[in-house]
Structures are given as C-alpha cells and as structure tokens.
Amino acid sequence: MKRSQARPTPSQLERPILSVDVVLLHADRAKLHALLLRRTEQPFLGALALPGVAVRVDETLEFAARRALVTKTGLAADHAAGLHLEQVATFDALFRDPRGRTVTVAHMALSAARLPIEPGSAGAWIELSRIPRGSLPFDHDEILQTTLSRLRGKLRYTNIAARLLGDTFRLEELQSVYEAILGRTLNRSNFRTKLLKIGLIERAGVMAGSTGAQGGRPPHLFRFTRQDVAAEDREFV
Amino acid sequence: MKRSQARPTPSQLERPILSVDVVLLHADRAKLHALLLRRTEQPFLGALALPGVAVRVDETLEFAARRALVTKTGLAADHAAGLHLEQVATFDALFRDPRGRTVTVAHMALSAARLPIEPGSAGAWIELSRIPRGSLPFDHDEILQTTLSRLRGKLRYTNIAARLLGDTFRLEELQSVYEAILGRTLNRSNFRTKLLKIGLIERAGVMAGSTGAQGGRPPHLFRFTRQDVAAEDREFV
DNA sequence: GCAAAAGTGTTACCACTACACCCATGC
DNA sequence: GCATGGGTGTAGTGGTAACACTTTTGC
Structure with a gap:
C-alpha cells in the first residue's frame, strides 16, 4: 500500500477502474427474463448489454448496483430499493473493456414482478432463450452465464x-x-x-x-x- | 462510463482503490493452517493479517494474488505459481481500510505442502484454532470466515x-x-x-x-x- | 358426462447410517 | 498373542422416483 520512494512507474500509479454490472432477472409465465440495456454510445452502440456503472469512492457496491438500474434503465428508485441483490463474482480480464482497464463486480438482482421500465429509457425485458450465446458485448455473456449458474446452485438449497x-x-x-x-x-x-x-x-x-x-x-x-x-x-x- | 460535461465533483472523479487479499490454507496433521503476515507498518502494526496488494492496471486479480504471496511473505515464486487459487468474494465496506476507500477481492489459495516461508519475511503458518475471532485487523476476520465457508461448501460437491x-x-x-x-x-x-x-x-x-x-x-x-x-x-x- | 387442472397415495428401489467384524502388521 | 491401524460386510432406516388414481371445476 505504501508507495515506493523512487519515482513510481505509470503501472504503479495507474489503477483499474472499478464498476458493477447487474443481471436483473424475473420469471414470467415459466420463462426467465433479464433486464437489458440498449447501448446509446460506443463501443457496441445499439447492442443489448447489462446495466452497469463505475463505482464512486463514497458508495458501496450494492448502492452502485441499484444506481445502475435506476439511472440506466429508468427503473423507479423505490422499485430498485426493494429488489433482492447479491454479489456474484468479479470479472477482471485485462481487455474486457476496450476503453480501458475496468474490473467489474457482477451482481444478481431478482424481481417478483415484471417491473415497469420507463418508456423513453433504453431498458427492456428480454427472455433468456432469445439471448443467443455470444450476442452480448464485453464479457456480458460470461457474466450472465455465471449468474444463472449461481442462481441454479442456490435454488437447490435455499428459498x-x-x-x-x-x-x-x-x-x-x-x-x-x-x-x-x-x-x-x-x-x-x-x-x-x-x-x-x-x-x-x-x-x-x-x-x-x-x-x-x-x-x-x-x-x-x-x-x-x-x-x-x-x-x-x-x-x- | 461517460463523464458528465459539467465540472465533475470529487466523488465523481475519485475512485476506490482495488486490492486483493489471499487466504492461503494448508492441512497439516488433521489441522488447517493459514499463512498470515505480521504487519510491519501502520495501521495495525505488529498484528497478524492476510497478505494483500493493490491491483496494478496491467495485471489480473490472480496475478496480483500470487504477487502478494511472493512479495509479502517470502514464498518462492515457483511455489506460488503452482497453488490452487480461486476468487472468493469482494469486500467493499466503506471504512474497511482506515487509510482510504479500498475494495478488495478475497482469494482462496490451497497448498498441498507446508510451503517454506523465507525466514526473514513476515510470513508465518498459523493453525486456524489459534486465530481467535476478532483478532485479525481490517475485515480480515470476515474474509477468513467467508473463505472457510466457501471451502466447506465446495468440499461437499467437488474434489x-x-x-x-x-x-x-x-x-x-x-x-x-x-x-x-x-x-x-x-x-x-x-x-x-x-x-x-x-x-x-x-x-x-x-x-x-x-x-x-x-x-x-x-x-x-x-x-x-x-x-x-x-x-x-x-x-x- | 367429459376434459382439464390440481391434489393424493402407493410401491419399488436406492442411499445412508450405524455397527460389527475381519485382516495385517510391530512389538 | 495382543494392541493398533486399516479394510469389509450387513441390516435397518428413510428418502426418492415413477406412476396411478381421485377430486373439483367449466362447459
């Protein structure tokens, strides 16, 4: 943690950005749906992706995850506050984000209702079978699969x-x-x-x-x- | 991800530091032992703590975790390279580190042998029953317990x-x-x-x-x- | 009465537990 | 031969899977 006395190299001072990505799931008529976001900027402009934000210095990961849902998908703040939210895993591949080194903590959110998305927002509920493997940008495919795997695991021994x-x-x-x-x-x-x-x-x-x-x-x-x-x-x- | 056009506030530009902490475990004569580090600086000077380092921009979490073992505890680099290493969970309490906001990704490392620690280093193998609850600094107690819980869980259905x-x-x-x-x-x-x-x-x-x-x-x-x-x-x- | 949806019962099988007993070695 | 650590067998119990059957409704 202590910085060396010698002049630090860039790699010693530069730090990865920390972000959160959220997989919000909901069961509707025997099918699982995920809340995805149509990207309005580069990279992957127009693609469906998981909502996510960079973590601020004064907020917890859980707070950031709910903030991602509210600000990015137009979910009502009080709806987002009531969701079940838990950490899944942290994804850290060096080039997972072409914009620069970003480590992201994936979260799983579960909703009992098909929460209404603000019409003007980029958010949309997509049925899981309609998300082909390899269709999501960044490493969001892997994040989604890991989240589903976690959900499958917890289903077996929790309520x-x-x-x-x-x-x-x-x-x-x-x-x-x-x-x-x-x-x-x-x-x-x-x-x-x-x-x-x-x-x-x-x-x-x-x-x-x-x-x-x-x-x-x-x-x-x-x-x-x-x-x-x-x-x-x-x-x- | 895009920074706002208006002048950013400090909390929008300041980011949490990302670090890794490693729980290296080894079974010796029917007892579990953890590799701990006697701290040589403030805070918690002299206390036994988990090895950890800040993550550099050009390294993965796994790489950083092995680096923590090698540089902090005097473990041989080739020994560290062969260890089983897996991510456990990310700890993000706002004031978990008194020096500043640091989010840490806890890792579990498992060793088949009681790897030799460099004598001059601060590392030491400690039997788990000799680590009383509440005796570790930062949130390292919680990290240790979560890691043991994970190990217990995986023991039940993996090899x-x-x-x-x-x-x-x-x-x-x-x-x-x-x-x-x-x-x-x-x-x-x-x-x-x-x-x-x-x-x-x-x-x-x-x-x-x-x-x-x-x-x-x-x-x-x-x-x-x-x-x-x-x-x-x-x-x- | 018939089809559909929901609720209940039965049986064979398999896995787990606890316990007892047998085997191979050093002294 | 006896103590010790290791290996094997078995009977009782309880859970699981597959299936058949009964109940209650709308038309």
Whole structure:
C-alpha cells in the first residue's frame, strides 16, 4: 500500500477502474427474463448489454448496483430499493473493456414482478432463450452465464425462489420457476410432497375460481415459510 | 462510463482503490493452517493479517494474488505459481481500510505442502484454532470466515480436497482433511465406501511398511481420479 | 358426462447410517 | 498373542422416483 520512494512507474500509479454490472432477472409465465440495456454510445452502440456503472469512492457496491438500474434503465428508485441483490463474482480480464482497464463486480438482482421500465429509457425485458450465446458485448455473456449458474446452485438449497414470485402463488407457478432455472422438468407430485415436508412452503388459502379456460380444480395458494433467504440443511431439488 | 460535461465533483472523479487479499490454507496433521503476515507498518502494526496488494492496471486479480504471496511473505515464486487459487468474494465496506476507500477481492489459495516461508519475511503458518475471532485487523476476520465457508461448501460437491493433499495419500489423511474443514467427525467405513463408489478417488498401490509406532496393517494409497477441480452430480458429504 | 387442472397415495428401489467384524502388521 | 491401524460386510432406516388414481371445476 505504501508507495515506493523512487519515482513510481505509470503501472504503479495507474489503477483499474472499478464498476458493477447487474443481471436483473424475473420469471414470467415459466420463462426467465433479464433486464437489458440498449447501448446509446460506443463501443457496441445499439447492442443489448447489462446495466452497469463505475463505482464512486463514497458508495458501496450494492448502492452502485441499484444506481445502475435506476439511472440506466429508468427503473423507479423505490422499485430498485426493494429488489433482492447479491454479489456474484468479479470479472477482471485485462481487455474486457476496450476503453480501458475496468474490473467489474457482477451482481444478481431478482424481481417478483415484471417491473415497469420507463418508456423513453433504453431498458427492456428480454427472455433468456432469445439471448443467443455470444450476442452480448464485453464479457456480458460470461457474466450472465455465471449468474444463472449461481442462481441454479442456490435454488437447490435455499428459498431464493421466493424473490422471483409474489407473496402467494400456485404450486404450478413455483414449479415452473424451478423448471425454468434448472432447465429440466420436475415431477409434480414429488415436488409438492418434498417442499411441504421440509417446510419450505406452506398453504395460504385457496384461489377463488378456476384458472384454465376449460375449468379444472381451483388450486391452493402457497407462501414461503421464511421471508429471508436462508439455506436448508440439504439440497432438495 | 461517460463523464458528465459539467465540472465533475470529487466523488465523481475519485475512485476506490482495488486490492486483493489471499487466504492461503494448508492441512497439516488433521489441522488447517493459514499463512498470515505480521504487519510491519501502520495501521495495525505488529498484528497478524492476510497478505494483500493493490491491483496494478496491467495485471489480473490472480496475478496480483500470487504477487502478494511472493512479495509479502517470502514464498518462492515457483511455489506460488503452482497453488490452487480461486476468487472468493469482494469486500467493499466503506471504512474497511482506515487509510482510504479500498475494495478488495478475497482469494482462496490451497497448498498441498507446508510451503517454506523465507525466514526473514513476515510470513508465518498459523493453525486456524489459534486465530481467535476478532483478532485479525481490517475485515480480515470476515474474509477468513467467508473463505472457510466457501471451502466447506465446495468440499461437499467437488474434489477440491485434492489441492490440499499430495498426489497420493492414505484414506485416513483424506478423512482428516474433510473432518478439519467440516468441523465434525465422519464414519470411516462409509467415507471410504462412498468416495470409492462415486469414483472420486481410486487406489494407487499399498504403502510400504506400517505407519504407526505400534504396527498396524499397511494402508492403501489413493489418488483423486480427476486432476482438475470438478463438480459432482450430487453432494457426497 | 367429459376434459382439464390440481391434489393424493402407493410401491419399488436406492442411499445412508450405524455397527460389527475381519485382516495385517510391530512389538 | 495382543494392541493398533486399516479394510469389509450387513441390516435397518428413510428418502426418492415413477406412476396411478381421485377430486373439483367449466362447459
């Protein structure tokens, strides 16, 4: 940390810029969507990218991440304040940003609702399957994949799915979220039995009326038993 | 990323310093040891702390982490180059360093051997139970705990323990490493059966002669089947 | 009554745990 | 031969996966 007495070389005084990038996810009709930003400047003008900002000296990474969502995508500040936000990993490849050395701390944000984006802004919700590998600028493909991998991991032993759904939900909705993230189908009967047995979710009344067009038995509503994101003793999916 | 046209305020131009801190771990006689550094300057002069350096503009985080080990603790450069090194998390509390805003990327390094520290240097191997909570400066306690938690997690579903042992080892040694990290005893018979059944380890001959002072059956030697750190399908401890 | 959606039960299988017992060596 | 460390087997238990079946609604 102490600078040497001799005249410092440029590489000893120049420092990497620190930034944050945010992957905001939302589950809509059994599909995962990410909030992307259409770039309005070079490089990668016009491309869809993750929202991000340089970190200021007087703010935390979490603060910077929420600031990125608000200022870059037109998300309402109070909406951004309520999002689940957690650090994923730090990306540091030397030439990841052609403008200069920037190290970025990737964050995962989860939203229970498809939050409204300010129409004039550059933000847009994009379904994940419509983001081909290699289509995002910088190293944002890698950041997205790492984030999804992290989400997949935490889904197996935490109640993090609660952050992607409203207070109450049908079991079929919950299962859809799990299936969308895990990328495989789950057995309906076993899914219900297990999640109830380990006490991850509990009943919250019955939904009024049916859901489908052709009728069908009205579903129960459920809620997560814990409001905070907590780890279970063992994996359960 | 684009600077505003108006005259920038200090907080818009000042940036956090980026650093790395390294938790180098080694398993010795069923105990985990960490490489710590006795500080030779303020603040926290004389205290034991994690090795760390500020990141230069032209180096990766991994490079900086190895540089920290070599320059701060007197570890041989070729030894440092062979260590398993992975990113853990980024720590960003506003006042974590009294000298100024510094964001640090914590790294976990694992060594198969108790690497020799240069005698004149400030480095020392300290057994983890001899590092009381709250005894490390800065937020290094939190960094250490987070690193151990990560190691504990990866132990459950990867072969990362291979990085803490030599090429071949007795099963009892391996079990000791697992027990030291998990903080609980494991059943010898089941441990052996499971690790062999899932193919995590394989036999590598029989050790010549006995180990104990009072005799005993000569143990088999084992090795990990995979040399790279890879995830299993399911947790196994 | 029929189709659709949701809820429940059953069974076979597999994995995990705990424990006991057997084997090979030094002294 | 006995203590010690290492290797192997097994029975009981509990969780999981696959599947069939029942309930409740709309039309």
